[in-house]
Structures are given as C-alpha cells and as structure tokens.
Amino acid sequence: MNSLPVCDLFDDLKSALNTHNQLILEAPTGAGKSTALPLALLDWPEISGRIVMLEPRRVAARSVARFIASQRGSALGGEVGYRVRGDSKVSKDTRLEVVTEGILTRMIQDDPELSGVGLIIFDEIHERHLTTDLGLALALEVQAGLRDDLKIMAMSATLSGLPLHELMPQAAMLRSEGRSYPVTVEYAAAGGADYLEQMGRVLLELASGKRELPPDIAPGTVLAFLPGKAEIERVAGFLRERLSEQAFAICPLYGELDAKAQDLALGKDAQGRRKLVLATNVAESSLTIDGVTQVVDSGLVRQASFNPRSGVTRLGLKRISQASAIQRAGRAGRLAPGLCIRLWSQDEFERQMKADEPEILRSELVTLALEAAAWGARSFAELKLLSCPPRVNEKLAWALLKDLELVDEQHKLTALGRTAHTLGCHPRLAHMLQKAKLLGVSLNDANLAPLACVLAAILEGRGLPRRGADISQYLLWAQSGEAASQARQWLGKLNLSADLAAVARAAHPHDCGLLLALAYPDRIAMARGKEGFVLANGSGLTVDESDAMALESMLVAADFGEIEGRSAGRLWLGAPLDVRLFDGPLAFLKTERDVSGFDEGRGRFVAERQTQVGQLVLSRQTLAQVPAELRASAWIARLRQKGLGSLNIDEAAEQLRLRVTLAATLLGGDWPAMDDESLLENLESWLGPYLGEIKSLEQLAKLDLGRILRDSLDWQARTKLDEALPTHYPMATGTRAPIRYEADGRAMLRVRLQEAYGMADTPLLADGKLKLTMELLSPAQRPLALTGDLASFWQGPYQDVKKEMRGRYPRHLWPDDPANTLPTKFTKKKTLGQA
Structure with missing residues (x-):
C-alpha cells in the first residue's frame, strides 16, 4: 500500500489539511485514493473525529471497507465499517465509516452539526450520482453555517468538465499521478450481429487461447462489461455450456448480488481457476478485482431517463461516454500491461460524448x-x-x-x-404508508398498514424473481431477507407490529390495488380494448398478453417503464383495482367536470358532466343545456383539431393579418403574431368571446373575422396601423384608391392612370419604409402597367402606353408631360370644361 502513487502526496495533504477545510484531489484509477489514503488518514493527527467516506455504489462501499479493515488487522464493523441501505457493519468504535445511497444525506438531516465527524470524503465524485451531488451540497452548507472546523475532501479520477472549483473556490487543489501499465486497445465491432453473441465469442477466444494476446500480456482474469443483470445471465449461460467448470470460474458482478457472491467475483478463486468476471458498470472504479489483465467492453450501459411529459422513467441502452470507456479500459492495466477489446468501432468511439451526463439532469x-x-x-x-x-x-x-x-x-x-421524511423511502411510498395506517383505523382493518409495508419493501427491493406483473405474487417472497427486514423497519417507524406471513396470506389483490392507488394516483389505469390501458396522467400502458393482469378492467401501475421506440410503457408491477373503491376509500381522488363537444354526425353540440380520476372518465351524465363557456371551449377544441378552415377568413381578414405582420417587421414594437399557428394557440383570447352563442357550422362561417381580428388590437395599435399601413390611399381626385397587401411584403395601389397624373414619384408608407407598387388601370379599369418607380415610368414606358391607349380611349387625356398634368377621373371634354 505504501508504494501507491497517492502516498507521494501525503506530506502535501497533511499540510493542506492544516491550512484548508476544503480539498480537491484529482487521482486517476489505480492511484490508491480509495484505499491507501483513508487507511493512512486514520493515523493522522490532522484529523480529529470520525471519517465518513461516501462511495456511490453499494458493492464498492462494502469492498473498500472490508479491504481497509483487513489492512488494519481489525474486524469489519470495528475501527472500520460501512453502512448501505439494508446492511450495516458499524459500532461505537468505528472511526472510518464508508457509506452510500443517501446514508450521508440522512446523517446530515438527522444531525446537521455532524457531531463527532471530522472529515467527509466524497469518492468518485466525477460519476455525478444524484445522491452524491445532494450530499456535497448539504455538507458544504453544514461547513459554512454550523461547523467551520469540518473538513471536506472531494476526490475524482478526473476534473474534466466537473465544476468543483466553482462550488469550492477556496479549496486546496492536489493532483496525484496514477499507477497504471500500458493497455492495448483493440476494436471488434459486432457489425449487424447481436453484440451479446459477439461478447460470448470474444470471451471464449480469450479463455481458450484462440485469440493471440499482444506481447507481455499474461492470460489473467478477464473482466467483461455488460449493461445489466439479464445480459450477464445470458452471456454466463453461453460460457458455462462451452467452458470447463474445473478450469474456469464464471463470476457475475452486479448490485443486486449478495455480499458472498460479490466476494467470489472480487477475490481469488479458491480452486485456483481462471476467472471471467461479467460485470455492470459497478466495476468501473473503486473496486479491486483480483488479477485482471484483459477487459472486454460492450460499450453500453442501461440508463434511466425521466420523461417529464409522461412522468415516468424510461430505461434504455445507451452508448457510454469516452471517459467511461477509458475508465473501463484502465482496469486492464492496474497490475501489469493489459488488453482492452471494445465491441464497437474506433469511429464510433470518436463520436461518443466526452463525459457522462450528470444524473441530476435526467432523473x-x-x-x-x-x-x-x-x-x-x-x-x-x-x-x-x-x-x-x-x-x-x-x-x-x-x-x-x-x-x-x-x-x-x-x-x-x-x-x-x-413524518414521511423520517420513513426514509420514496415520497410516494411514504404517503402510502401513512395513509394506510389512517385508513386501517377507519376501516377497522389491522392488516392494511402492514400490507403497505410489505408492498413498499417489494417496490424498493432488489433482485425480484420473475412472477408476472401482479404484485400480490411477490408477497411470500418478501417474507425473508432484505425485503422482510425493511418491512419490519417501517412497521416499527409506524409503531405497529404484525406477522408478515399472516398479512401476506390474508391479503386480497384489491387490497394491494387500494394501497398502490394511494402512492400512484396518477398511474391508475383503465382498459381501452386491444390497445392496452390508459393512465390517469394520459399516458399509454401495455401488459404482456400472457399475464393475467392484461384481462383487468382497471389496475394501478406501480412500476412501469417507457421503452425506446414505443409510444406506450410496459407494466412491470401493479395490482388490479376495484372501481367500487372510488365510492369508498378512494372517493377523494374523484373530480367532476362539465365538458362539451361538437357531434359531427348530428351537427350539434352535446355536453355532459363527467366523473373523473385524472384523465380517466368513470361515468357520464348528459346535460340538457350547453352553457356558453362550454360551447366556446368545444369550438376552440374543434378548431385546434380541424384547423382554421371552418372560419371565414375573407379578404378583409387576410389583409388585416398581412398588415399586422408587415407592421411588426417595419415599425417594430409589440404586435401580435397572426399566422395560423399563433391564432390557433391564442383562440381563447381573440375568438373565444364570440363563440358562446355559436350553435352551428353555418353560424361559425358567418363570423366577421376581419372585424374580430381588428378588435383584438388595442386602440393605439389600430390607430398606428391605419396611419402607417392604411387600407386605402387618398388620391388628389378625391378617390380612395384601395391598397392590397401581399404575402411577399409588397403593397399594391390600384388606381386609374389618369388619377395618377401630377404625382412626381411613388407614394411611401410605414414612415417612408415601404414604397407602394402602383397598378395603373385603363379608363375601363383594365391593367395597363405595374411599377414601383412612377418617375421612371412617366419618362419611359408611359410613352408607349400613351401611343397605344390614345387611339383606344380618345375621349380621355393622354398628356405628353403626365407628371405635371392635373389628375382627373373624368373624360377629356369634362376635364377641360371644368378647367
């Protein structure tokens, strides 16, 4: 242990602890920061009080504590111990306590002064687990407000992309060189084949010696990284069928395993066999696995991402980051030169994310x-x-x-x-436990609260057997082991006692449904034929056709996940629900709502009073009269579904929309958007007040949209619009010539040519920012010319128009100098007679 690279920093660390209460240590894999450093800290006078070290993973917490205890020559739970959820080895003599899974947060919440604690170490902080981020936040507040003598050390394999210096600007920064041997990286992409089959083949080649190893690499333990338990079991089965049990030990390693099985994966094989360790990402860091010289990396991780739209968590396979891939490869070079085989291409590696996304951003x-x-x-x-x-x-x-x-x-x-916070479980389950206790009293059912404790233990349990989606099938499983221990803890916190086996035998599936509805009211589901179920939150849900739960009319989905590529989630755990409970203990979940809609077949409105649970409709009652506000909301819903085609968007309405859009571009200021999408989005404000008395499509089509849209503008906007972008232009002859605005931004002035005499140039609108395009007409109102430059028109094209039109319309004026001729709307005789 004294030869590990972090030992070279001990003098600097001692000095920093004397002058700083915050330290940041960057130490690559293999430096000894998780083992040699806490081991040495136990003997340093610079630390007064207990040392609490946070490890993000349960497997690592147990392993690190066990290793340090063995190095001290003491029993686990004596000087060195650990606490993880459901398992604890500590005593009054414990000076170094390795904790995980929110244990540190609970310690701080229960004792904000952290009495007796001198140092908190946050190991592997670069992994960015949510519980780690929260624990660090609370520890920094304790240090700032209650314990200025408390020391905090954040340790990371890399500080790249980690904003620790922003959170701890006064911290002493120290860096340790890692101790690792060169690792040869090879790529063996599966191509179109199943990556698990490729994993099995590569592992078989390494075990049998058919795959030649680079020079200086010994055929030691092989560590394979896989996404999860199911994949590990599949590859393990493949290998066990093909490798001798006497020569090879195939060891799974994942969080759900018990401590004994984990020890088999971490330590030497008692029979001296060569080991193939099949692990999830729990093996990326902090764990020491005996004899690893080769790593085979699937490059995948099963990651949970919260979907705020449905309120559920989607579980999917994700490509790991470059940082994670480098970390995994490094496991092969801790003891000697190693080999890492990646089951994807080097081009894919170059395109991967640089670092892992913090859990707080996707949870x-x-x-x-x-x-x-x-x-x-x-x-x-x-x-x-x-x-x-x-x-x-x-x-x-x-x-x-x-x-x-x-x-x-x-x-x-x-x-x-x-009270919920003291229970130490998910808030949904804490609510269920407390409500179950109150409901048990009111219903005179002593089994209800104990059953809730068992259900909570199942939902927070690890390593559930596969017994279908009905949670009642797991009640007997929860009578032993960690689940039973957890259920009894909650019983104690509720000041209750019960025989869990008797509770399980007496439980009815509908009791489970009642209790789960207290925790997951938004996940109450109703069957919708062959399409599965719809949840109270509006999401879809499917159930395996072979599962009896698929035949239920109502159920509660306690655990389900969205699957990538599918619009509906898949039920993992739930319970059937008796609809009659909504007239009893679940009545508080019901709401009443009046809704209205347009019956396309009958061409009229219908309205009904619905009894709902979330978005689920339990019953309907027809309303004889349709209130105006309901009729308006129904029209709005129909317009959003069908579009604006049902409205009479005539020329006046379209011209107003174009003028307002042009005003926003040329004049600036706060003008409402009047494109189709914006009008549909804001129907309630501009059209809603006119819809309450509309009873038919014919009446809807008769609405004066131009006037309604104009009225939606305030007085100042209307005045400014009429001044800057008028609908008509006043000619010198007294004619109000119409202006037509077009989608390309042009404004067209349509007027007889003789009425434009005397105009030296084209008129301007919008404070001089828009030049009118003039459509000049013959005396018979036929188009003669189109120009945006009237001065040029008089000097050139007009002469050709004059020659042609003078013979066709001899009774009208065709002067040689139109720019200096008085305009007229009469014939030549009448015009000259007036003159």
Whole structure:
C-alpha cells in the first residue's frame, strides 16, 4: 500500500489539511485514493473525529471497507465499517465509516452539526450520482453555517468538465499521478450481429487461447462489461455450456448480488481457476478485482431517463461516454500491461460524448425535493448543487409532493411530510404508508398498514424473481431477507407490529390495488380494448398478453417503464383495482367536470358532466343545456383539431393579418403574431368571446373575422396601423384608391392612370419604409402597367402606353408631360370644361 502513487502526496495533504477545510484531489484509477489514503488518514493527527467516506455504489462501499479493515488487522464493523441501505457493519468504535445511497444525506438531516465527524470524503465524485451531488451540497452548507472546523475532501479520477472549483473556490487543489501499465486497445465491432453473441465469442477466444494476446500480456482474469443483470445471465449461460467448470470460474458482478457472491467475483478463486468476471458498470472504479489483465467492453450501459411529459422513467441502452470507456479500459492495466477489446468501432468511439451526463439532469427529482424541503430550502437554487436540474423536472417534483400533501404551496413540509421524511423511502411510498395506517383505523382493518409495508419493501427491493406483473405474487417472497427486514423497519417507524406471513396470506389483490392507488394516483389505469390501458396522467400502458393482469378492467401501475421506440410503457408491477373503491376509500381522488363537444354526425353540440380520476372518465351524465363557456371551449377544441378552415377568413381578414405582420417587421414594437399557428394557440383570447352563442357550422362561417381580428388590437395599435399601413390611399381626385397587401411584403395601389397624373414619384408608407407598387388601370379599369418607380415610368414606358391607349380611349387625356398634368377621373371634354 505504501508504494501507491497517492502516498507521494501525503506530506502535501497533511499540510493542506492544516491550512484548508476544503480539498480537491484529482487521482486517476489505480492511484490508491480509495484505499491507501483513508487507511493512512486514520493515523493522522490532522484529523480529529470520525471519517465518513461516501462511495456511490453499494458493492464498492462494502469492498473498500472490508479491504481497509483487513489492512488494519481489525474486524469489519470495528475501527472500520460501512453502512448501505439494508446492511450495516458499524459500532461505537468505528472511526472510518464508508457509506452510500443517501446514508450521508440522512446523517446530515438527522444531525446537521455532524457531531463527532471530522472529515467527509466524497469518492468518485466525477460519476455525478444524484445522491452524491445532494450530499456535497448539504455538507458544504453544514461547513459554512454550523461547523467551520469540518473538513471536506472531494476526490475524482478526473476534473474534466466537473465544476468543483466553482462550488469550492477556496479549496486546496492536489493532483496525484496514477499507477497504471500500458493497455492495448483493440476494436471488434459486432457489425449487424447481436453484440451479446459477439461478447460470448470474444470471451471464449480469450479463455481458450484462440485469440493471440499482444506481447507481455499474461492470460489473467478477464473482466467483461455488460449493461445489466439479464445480459450477464445470458452471456454466463453461453460460457458455462462451452467452458470447463474445473478450469474456469464464471463470476457475475452486479448490485443486486449478495455480499458472498460479490466476494467470489472480487477475490481469488479458491480452486485456483481462471476467472471471467461479467460485470455492470459497478466495476468501473473503486473496486479491486483480483488479477485482471484483459477487459472486454460492450460499450453500453442501461440508463434511466425521466420523461417529464409522461412522468415516468424510461430505461434504455445507451452508448457510454469516452471517459467511461477509458475508465473501463484502465482496469486492464492496474497490475501489469493489459488488453482492452471494445465491441464497437474506433469511429464510433470518436463520436461518443466526452463525459457522462450528470444524473441530476435526467432523473426524477421527487426525493431530492423532499430532502430540500426537510432542509428548509424552497427551491433547488437554494442548494449548492454542482449542476442546476431542468426547471420542468423540478416543477413536477414539487407538484407531486403537493398532491401527496407532503409540502404546502410555499414548499414547506406539512406534518404529513415531516413524518414521511423520517420513513426514509420514496415520497410516494411514504404517503402510502401513512395513509394506510389512517385508513386501517377507519376501516377497522389491522392488516392494511402492514400490507403497505410489505408492498413498499417489494417496490424498493432488489433482485425480484420473475412472477408476472401482479404484485400480490411477490408477497411470500418478501417474507425473508432484505425485503422482510425493511418491512419490519417501517412497521416499527409506524409503531405497529404484525406477522408478515399472516398479512401476506390474508391479503386480497384489491387490497394491494387500494394501497398502490394511494402512492400512484396518477398511474391508475383503465382498459381501452386491444390497445392496452390508459393512465390517469394520459399516458399509454401495455401488459404482456400472457399475464393475467392484461384481462383487468382497471389496475394501478406501480412500476412501469417507457421503452425506446414505443409510444406506450410496459407494466412491470401493479395490482388490479376495484372501481367500487372510488365510492369508498378512494372517493377523494374523484373530480367532476362539465365538458362539451361538437357531434359531427348530428351537427350539434352535446355536453355532459363527467366523473373523473385524472384523465380517466368513470361515468357520464348528459346535460340538457350547453352553457356558453362550454360551447366556446368545444369550438376552440374543434378548431385546434380541424384547423382554421371552418372560419371565414375573407379578404378583409387576410389583409388585416398581412398588415399586422408587415407592421411588426417595419415599425417594430409589440404586435401580435397572426399566422395560423399563433391564432390557433391564442383562440381563447381573440375568438373565444364570440363563440358562446355559436350553435352551428353555418353560424361559425358567418363570423366577421376581419372585424374580430381588428378588435383584438388595442386602440393605439389600430390607430398606428391605419396611419402607417392604411387600407386605402387618398388620391388628389378625391378617390380612395384601395391598397392590397401581399404575402411577399409588397403593397399594391390600384388606381386609374389618369388619377395618377401630377404625382412626381411613388407614394411611401410605414414612415417612408415601404414604397407602394402602383397598378395603373385603363379608363375601363383594365391593367395597363405595374411599377414601383412612377418617375421612371412617366419618362419611359408611359410613352408607349400613351401611343397605344390614345387611339383606344380618345375621349380621355393622354398628356405628353403626365407628371405635371392635373389628375382627373373624368373624360377629356369634362376635364377641360371644368378647367
């Protein structure tokens, strides 16, 4: 341990700890920052108090704590321990505690002064887990307001793209060289083949020796990176059918595995077999896996992304970033020269994202909002977060907490919210647990709250067996292991006791539906024939046809995900729901709404009073009279669906739209947009007041759109429009010549040629910014010429027009000098007689 590169920084670190309370350490993979440094810190006088080290992953937390404890020669849970969700090895003697999964946040919320803690270490902070970002934000606030002696150290394999210096500008910066051997990188793209089959073939070639290794690379442990448990199991099955169990140990490694199975993957094989470790991205950093000299990387990760439109999380395969690929490859060079085989092309690598997207930018933020409210923050902007989350995701998070009655309008915790926070589960489940306790009392059902605890344990559990989508099929599974332990913890927090096995036996599927509806009211679903189900939030849902849940008329979707390429989500876990519950304990979810629509077949309006749960309609009652506001809203809905074609957009209306559009371009100022899209978007404001008494399509078509659009402008705008871009131009003869505006921005003045005599040049509009295009007419109102330059027209083309027209219209004036002739709208005789 003393030979690791980070040891060269120990003197600098001691000096920095004496002068700074914030430190940032950049140390590449293999430097020893996760093991050698915390091991040494236990003996440094510069640290007074306990050391808490945050590891983003459970597997890494256990492994690091176990390794450091062994180096100290002490039992795990003594001087060195760990705490992860559902598992803890700590005691009153623990001085170094490795924690994860929000444990640090809970420690700070329970004891804001962090009594007895001298140093908090944030390891692998570059991975940008949401819980890490929140823990750092709270720790910095504790340091700034309550504990100026508290020391904070942020450690990262790379600082590239990580704005730590902005959040901790006074921190001491230290860098350690990594210790790694050269890694040869080869590309073996699967092409059009299944990448899992390609993974299996490459691993088989490495294991059998058919794939020649570069010089100096020993055939040690092979580490394969795969997206998830299902892919690991498939590749493991492929290898077990083809490799000798006596010669090879095939070891899965993912977060759901128990500690014993994880140890098999991390340590030496007891039988001395060569190991093939099939891992998710839990193996990217912090973990030490024995003897790895070769890495085979699928280049993929299964990543969850929150969709604010549907309010659910989509699970999909994503290409990893370049930084992650480099991190994975580095695992092959920790002990000796290594080989990394990437199952994609080098061109694809060059096009990958440079670094991973922070989890806070793509996650549901409900739990973060509850933690913020518990801390006293009214918005995420009040927290010292490394990245600001999307505003829409934050807005949805606060809205859901309010719907669950956990915060008020000002985002302050309610009494229900304070209790929910102490339960330490997702806010939806916390709401269900508390409501179930109250409902159990009112319904005299002692099993209801204990059943809610079991359901919550299933929904937050790991490693569920595959027993279909009905959550009641997992009740017996939850009677043991981590799920049962978690259910009993929640029972204790609710001051209840129960025999979980008896609760499971007595549970009815509709009890499960009732309880899940308390947690997921927006995910109550109603069957819609062969198209699956529609949720109360408007999203679509499908159920596997072979699953009995597909036959239900109503259900609650507790766990479902959107799948890329599909418009509807797929149900993973839920429960059938009895519609009669909406006349009983779920009555508070019902709302009544009057709606109206146009019946195309009958050509008239219909209106009804709907009883709804979200967007689901439970019942309908026809209304004899259609209120004006409903009729207006129905017309608006129809126009948005059908477009503006049902309206009589005559020449007057079209001309007004063109004038307003031209005014916005030439005059500036605040003019309303009058294109089709904008008019449809703002129908309520400009057309809505005229629709309440319209009862037929014929009446709709008779609306004077020109007047209505003009009236939608205020008096100043109308006055300015008429002055700058008038509908008519006053000729010297007294004629008000019409101006026609065109879509290309031209303004056409249509007038008889004789009435234009005496005009030296073309008239200007819009404060001189628009020159009229003059359409000059014969005495019979036939077009003679089109010009935008009247002065040039008089000097040139007019002479040809005069020669031709003088013989056709001899009774009218055709002077040689029209620019200096008085205009007229009469014949030559009458004009000269007047003169």
